[in-house]
Amino acid sequence: MPNDVGHEIADALGTLLKRSTREQIHRRLTEGLGEAVDEVTYPVLSGLARTGPRSAAGLADEIGLDRSGVTRRATRLEEAGLLSREPDPGDRRATLLTLTEAGRQAIETTRQRLAAHIEDSLAAWPPGEARAFARQLHRFVDHGPFTS
Amino acid sequence: MPNDVGHEIADALGTLLKRSTREQIHRRLTEGLGEAVDEVTYPVLSGLARTGPRSAAGLADEIGLDRSGVTRRATRLEEAGLLSREPDPGDRRATLLTLTEAGRQAIETTRQRLAAHIEDSLAAWPPGEARAFARQLHRFVDHGPFTS
């Protein structure tokens, strides 16, 4: 085997996914935000924060989930006061999912906390190396494998 | 914000996990290996291949799953002929989970396929850069955040 870069990356991604799917990341990051924001409802908030008010179907496409799942999670978040359903002014059958101020604050807090957590653990790295790694990771995710 | 490396990495990891948890990776990699090797049973095979014959409790600890889950997955894999339960010679109550030759071949095939897939998509990178990225990713996973 002349080049085992693929194996190296595969192993690293494997252990990384193994830890993340155990929801340890989200659990650690969302603690103190209220019980409504768990690793299940997080993608809904995150997607909304990224694209602004949006319909359930659009979010479902982006998250890669069934529309019913988005509906249920939205209901839960709505009861928690982090999300509100507002009628689409242009289409009266559609309901736009919109973050409330509390929702925006919650997602922003988690984002800041996650970034700080990552930067803390990267403090020992040479600063230029950390920056290069971030850029390469970004490229890997955008143009790498699994960009189905 | 003087340094947004954390945000960059967080975003990249977010999209990466979003794609992977949708089991798209495992589904793509395990197709053609028989129905028994799905994204659920894969960690059992992978863990066994890494550490050799092992008890269910040990595997459960490593995977981060309940022991009952390991038992059920092992049963499924055993029925598929990829795994065998052999009594521990030193402890007659324990049963060592052991990969059969078919199991070893299956896990090896998926590993090769995954590595090839990754290397293909990294073919356009400067070779030194890809290697450096692999090493940094490895370090990130080992000594980075989330090393609970």
Added chain:
DNA sequence: GCATATTGCGTGCCCCGCGCACGCTAATCT
């Protein structure tokens, strides 16, 4: 040496996430 505690497995039970399908309303097409 025997009774008790501990360890390792397997299994039944329950919860919950998720996809599917149905019904309903509103918008669009002919």
Added chain:
DNA sequence: AGATTAGCGTGCGCGGGGCACGCAATATGC
């Protein structure tokens, strides 16, 4: 105007996963 399509919400069944129990085998205490 009637038919078709798009957007939602909800009931249902399936399957993964944790918890607890029972059983067998080993280790420990008296």
